[in-house]
Amino acid sequence: MSSILKVQLHKATDLPVADMALTGGKSDPYLVFILNDQTYRTPCIASNLNPIWSNETFQFRVNDTSGILRVEVWDDDNFRPDDLLGVIDIPLSTVEKGLKKEEDSIKPYAVKVVESLQKQNVSPHVFMSIALLTPVEAVALLDFEVWENERWSRVRRTWAKANLTETDPKEWSSSDGSESSTKFEDVIPTIPPRYEPINTWHYVKHIGDKDGWIYGPTFDGPWYEVPNLLHIVRRRRWINAYKRDDFQF
Numbered sequence: 149m150s151s152i153l154k155v156q157l158h159k160a161t162d163l164p165v166a167d168m169a170l171t172g173g174k175s176d177p178y179l180v181f182i183l184n185d186q187t188y189r190t191p192c193i194a195s196n197l198n199p200i201w202s203n204e205t206f207q208f209r210v211n212d213t214s215g216i217l218r219v220e221v222w223d224d225d226n227f228r229p230d231d232l233l234g235v236i237d238i239p240l241s242t243v244e245k246g247l248k249k250e251e252d253s254i255k256p257y258a259v260k261v262v263e264s265l266q267k268q269n270v271s272p273h274v275f276m277s278i279a280l281l282t283p284v285e286a287v288a289l290l291d292f293e294v295w296e297n298e299r300w301s302r303v304r305r306t307w308a309k310a311n312l313t314e315t316d317p318k319e320w321s322s323s324d325g326s327e328s329s330t331k332f333e334d335v336i337p338t339i340p341p342r343y344e345p346i347n348t349w350h351y352v353k354h355i356g357d358k359d360g361w362i363y364g365p366t367f368d369g370p371w372y373e374v375p376n377l378l379h380i381v382r383r384r385r386w387i388n389a390y391k392r393d394d395f396q397f
Contacts, residue, residue: 150209150210150211151282151283152285153207153209153240153278153280154205154281155276155278156204156206157201157274157276158200158201158254159199160177160179160221160272161197161272161273162197162271163270163272164197164270165268166223166225166233166265174197176195176196177192177199177221177223177224178222180220180222181208182219182220183208183210183217186208188206190204191356191373192373193373202353207286210240213240213241213280214239215240216237216238217240218235221233221234221236233265234259234262234272235259235262236257236260244278246279253279254276255275256273257275258271258273259273288391288392289346290340290343290390290391291388292339292389293385293386294321294323294332294335294386295320295321295386296320296384297316297317298312298383299312299313299316300379300380316381317367319331321383339390342393343393345389347389348388349387351384351386352386357375359384361382361383363375363376364379364381366381367381371383
C-alpha cells in the first residue's frame with residue numbers, strides 16, 4: 149500500500165555564505181525538496197544565515213520506502229546562477245511512521261556543505277518534522293490555504309488589488325492558482341464532512357515582510373520576503389487547519 153511522506157519545514161541554522169565578497173557575509177537561502185519526480189521549492193529568505201519558515205508543508209506520494217528524500221539548500225542570486233550551499237539525503241527507511249504532535253516531531257538534519265564552502269567554520273542544520281503516513285493518517289489533519297494577491301503600480305506608487313491586470317489571478321486565489329475570485333469565500337477549499345476547524349483563518353506573519361507579504365517578478369515566482377526593483381507583484385498566505393472529529397494523537 150502506498151504511503152504519504154509529510155514534511156514540515158521550520159528553520160535552518162548556521163548556513164554558509166555563498167560569496168563573502170559580494171554578499172558581505174550573508175546568503176539568500178531557499179530550499180528545494182526532491183523525491184523521484186516530485187519537487188517543491190520554498191520562498192527565499194533574504195540576507196539570513198538562520199532563516200525561519202512558517203507553515204511550509206509538503207506531501208509526497210511514496211510507493212517504495214527504499215527511496216531517498218533530497219533536500220538542497222540554495223543561495224538565490226538575481227544576476228547569475230544560484231549557488232548550491234549543501235544537501236541533505238534522508239533515506240525513507242529511516243523516517244518514523246505515524247502522526248505526532250509538532251513539538252515532539254521536530255528534528256535537526258545536518259547539511260553536507262559543498263566542497264567549495266567547507267573551509268567556513270559552520271555546522272548547518274535544517275529543522276523539520278518528517279513522517280510516513282498511511283492514507284488515513286494523512287487526512288486526519290488537513291491544512292488549507294488561500295492566497296491574497298496585489299500588484300505594484302508605478303503610476304500610483306502603491307500596492308493594491310485594483311492594480312491587478314486581466315492576466316493576473318484575481319484578488320484571492322487557491323494554493324495552485326487554478327481558481328481565483330474577487331471574494332475570499334469563493335476560493336476556500338471544500339471542507340469534508342466531520343472536519344472541525346482548529347483555528348480561524350489568518351495570514352502567516354512569520355515569512356515575508358511584517359505583514360506577511362512575499363514578492364516576485366510575476367505570479368509564477370520565485371518569491372522573496374524582501375522586495376527589489378524587479379518585483380511588481382506580491383501575495384500572502386492565509387491558512388487554517390481542520391481536524392477529523394474522531395482523530396486523537
